[in-house]
Amino acid sequence: MERTMKAKDAVSASLAECFITIEGNRYNFMQAINLEASIEKTKSEIPILGKTGKGNKSTGWKGTGSATFHYNTSIFRNILYRFKETGEDVYFDIQITNEDPTSSVGRQTVILKDCNIDGGILAKFDADAEYLDEDMDFTFEDFEIPEKFKMLPGMQ
Template identity: 60%
Template sequence: MANINAIQTMAAKDVVSAKLANAYVTIDGNRYLLFQAKNLKASIKKTKQEVDILGRPTKGHKATGASCSGSLTIYYNTSLFTKMLKDYKDTGADTYFDIQITNNDPTSDAGEHRIILKDCNLDGGEIAAFDAAGDWLEQELDFTFEDWEEPEAFKDLDGMKA
């Protein structure tokens, strides 16, 4: 009989460092290293409908769609994104772009992880900034995206498969 107290735990070295990452943005076929990125989060939110089910008091839930969105904070020292907003204002032509994010902590056995967010589109963004009491300038950018690819997935850590 297995001892419940003998459950394997994750090794501390396998936590992936938040700082050991890089990001590239591809705009109109031009690829840029986004080294001014401070943080990025991208997520998918499923749309669900409640389902009445005969014979039980609780409702079920059925996915009926999804929406993808993200947020990006960069140090405010590039006009890449401001130019997209200006182009839209001046011409009505909207810009779609891809963002590739790679997490790679060489200490972790989880290995390298790479996601490419496809057809990103800005919701808006700051076009000018200053802060007399601040230390540096940042630009907050919210966006949507249509799809993603995962060319490199994290590896299962030792002990995950039960």
């Protein structure tokens, strides 16, 4: 039985795919440099008779994320411009798949649903930089995990 993880089972950080679907249009978000999405559980403190401490009960969650990508697309600026002009907020989905063919864990796909950007860069230059990138923070309201990593040998 395996007792330690094999080095080959670490998932390569750059072997991923990212697709964004906005109003029925699916884009290969190949200019992404990194993306991270998290959920934070909201909890209520519960007083309990007979205990000196309070309990904690999960009551919901909030999804947030951030991404850095090359400054070579106007897709998100167009969403911000549309919001400025019309007040219409645009929601979209982001699909992230991690798959390293050398790892025995296979692939994982997560779909972030109803994403909404917090804001963004309108214009940028830097005469001293090698390339331009930009950051984007966003929220999401739901998620799915249609493909999950396999268990490593020795985990069970």
